[in-house]
Amino acid sequence: MSSDVVLVIVVGTALAFDFTNGFHDTANVVATSISTGAAAPGVAIGMASILNFVGAFISISVAATVANDVVNAEVITPTIVFAGLVGAISWNLFTWWFGLPSSSSHALIGGVVGSAVAAAGFHAVIAEGLIGKVLIPAILAPLLAFLVAAVAIGVGYRIVGHQRPGVVSRGYRYGQLLSGGMLALAHGTNDAQKTMGVITLALIAHGSLGAEADPPLWVIASSATAIALGTYSGGWRIIKTTGTKIIKMDAAQGFSAQGAGAAVILASTHFGYPLSTTHVINGGVMGAGAAKRVSAVRWGVAGNIVTAWILTLPAAAVIGAAVYGITRIFGTGALGPLIVTLMSLSLLTAVFARRVRRGAPVAVS
Amino acid sequence: MIATIVDWSDLLQTIGASILAGVGITVAFSVVIWGTARFADLNREDRPAPAVAALAASGLALAVVAAGVVFGIVVMTTK
Numbered sequence: 001m002s003s004d005v006v007l008v009i010v011v012g013t014a015l016a017f018d019f020t021n022g023f024h025d026t027a028n029v030v031a032t033s034i035s036t037g038a039a040a041p042g043v044a045i046g047m048a049s050i051l052n053f054v055g056a057f058i059s060i061s062v063a064a065t066v067a068n069d070v071v072n073a074e075v076i077t078p079t080i081v082f083a084g085l086v087g088a089i090s091w092n093l094f095t096w097w098f099g100l101p102s103s104s105s106h107a108l109i110g111g112v113v114g115s116a117v118a119a120a121g122f123h124a125v126i127a128e129g130l131i132g133k134v135l136i137p138a139i140l141a142p143l144l145a146f147l148v149a150a151v152a153i154g155v156g157y158r159i160v161g162h163q164r165p166g167v168v169s170r171g172y173r174y175g176q177l178l179s180g181g182m183l184a185l186a187h188g189t190n191d192a193q194k195t196m197g198v199i200t201l202a203l204i205a206h207g208s209l210g211a212e213a214d215p216p217l218w219v220i221a222s223s224a225t226a227i228a229l230g231t232y233s234g235g236w237r238i239i240k241t242t243g244t245k246i247i248k249m250d251a252a253q254g255f256s257a258q259g260a261g262a263a264v265i266l267a268s269t270h271f272g273y274p275l276s277t278t279h280v281i282n283g284g285v286m287g288a289g290a291a292k293r294v295s296a297v298r299w300g301v302a303g304n305i306v307t308a309w310i311l312t313l314p315a316a317a318v319i320g321a322a323v324y325g326i327t328r329i330f331g332t333g334a335l336g337p338l339i340v341t342l343m344s345l346s347l348l349t350a351v352f353a354r355r356v357r358r359g360a361p362v363a364v365s
Numbered sequence: 366m367i368a369t370i371v372d373w374s375d376l377l378q379t380i381g382a383s384i385l386a387g388v389g390i391t392v393a394f395s396v397v398i399w400g401t402a403r404f405a406d407l408n409r410e411d412r413p414a415p416a417v418a419a420l421a422a423s424g425l426a427l428a429v430v431a432a433g434v435v436f437g438i439v440v441m442t443t444k
Binding site for chain 2: 127145171178252270
């Protein structure tokens with residue numbers, strides 16, 4: 001009975017994380033379309049929501065990696081997963097508050113790894129999976145997106161260089177409807193799967209599913225719905241940072257950045273790498289900017305973003321470990337997760353009440 | 366140690382597919398824009414044959430973009 005209650009709390013918390021993931025990350029997906037004028041904010045966010053939902057259904061490779069290849073499912077309990085999720089959500093909201101596009105995905109993995117280490121020691125972590133399927137792709141992905149976007153925009157400018165700027169700009173703006181759509185689809189398929197993976201891990205730990213089981217349909221559908229709703233709710237503070245503060249983009253740069261991002265994320269998803277769409281799209285944006293003019297990239301802002309990236313895994317791990325410690329104060333049953341949930345909800349209510357009193361979120365200028 | 370942990374075959378395929386798709390789609394779409402712009406200019410200059418050739422190149426490039434997108438989605442859904 002007690003473990004059933006914890007499982008219900010874990011599923012609810014995982015879906016809440018998925019919602020914040022859509023809220024936090026998809027801003028990055030639509031930022032380039034909005035900043036170049038390819039789509040109005042409402043249209044871009046609505047389209048991204050629908051494609052996030054669809055994308056969640058097209059693959060389960062990343063879910064399998066998160067459920068089976070990062071932590072040892074045999075020593076994991078639903079409470080460990082819960083503590084990891086709270087660590088990830090806390091870090092997500094902290095970086096959202098300060099307008100920093102850090103990685104929800106790495107926050108999730110960091111949180112779960114931290115709580116698993118706090119509960120069962122370092123042998124709970126599968127080093128091979130963590131390094132080979134998370135850390136190495138995490139370093140390579142933004143560099144790859146940077147390179148792809150830079151090469152693509154360089155060749156693209158050569159092809160259309162002598163044509164009338166108005167026609168070229170209009171053409172790439174139409175193209176951004178396609179590239180932005182592909183990026184949203186890619187985001188849905190990679191990011192929603194992390195939540196599917198975590199819920200599947202909790203179900204395996206609870207004994208509801210066998211080891212190495214695939215996510216059930218209800219897990220896929222609920223994860224898809226949560227990320228789509230989060231996306232629709234928007235994330236204006238981060239849209240502003242990515243869309244206008246890193247570089248001021250033209251439509252061709254927006255197209256190549258989104259195309260590079262979609263290509264890297266989709267290819268990585270196919271091989272089960274749980275990437276950060278935030279890392280990838282920002283790498284693409286910087287590559288598209290640097291190819292035109294290195295000084296066009298506001299490297300100071302880019303540096304702040306890189307700092308947030310580097311901090312994400314350890315910070316979420318520390319919070320996840322601390323949350324696990326707090327839950328254990330109240331024993332191994334459902335009381336600890338219940339108290340932490342109530343404390344978190346109270347804190348969130350206070351934070352949002354303060355935000356509402358201060359006024360509406362920042363809009364794209 | 367890292368050399369044995371990482372599945373280099375998967376990683377290299379990811380890198381290759383990303384470069385091919387990311388650069389390929391942008392190049393093909395740039396040709397779509399080039400062909401459309403040239404078609405309008407050549408038509409205005411009353412040069413129908415080159416205009417049709419530019420439009421054909423544009424149409425072919427658009428087909429490449431569409432095929433690339435469809436191929437990517439099919440590959441994603443078949444693993």
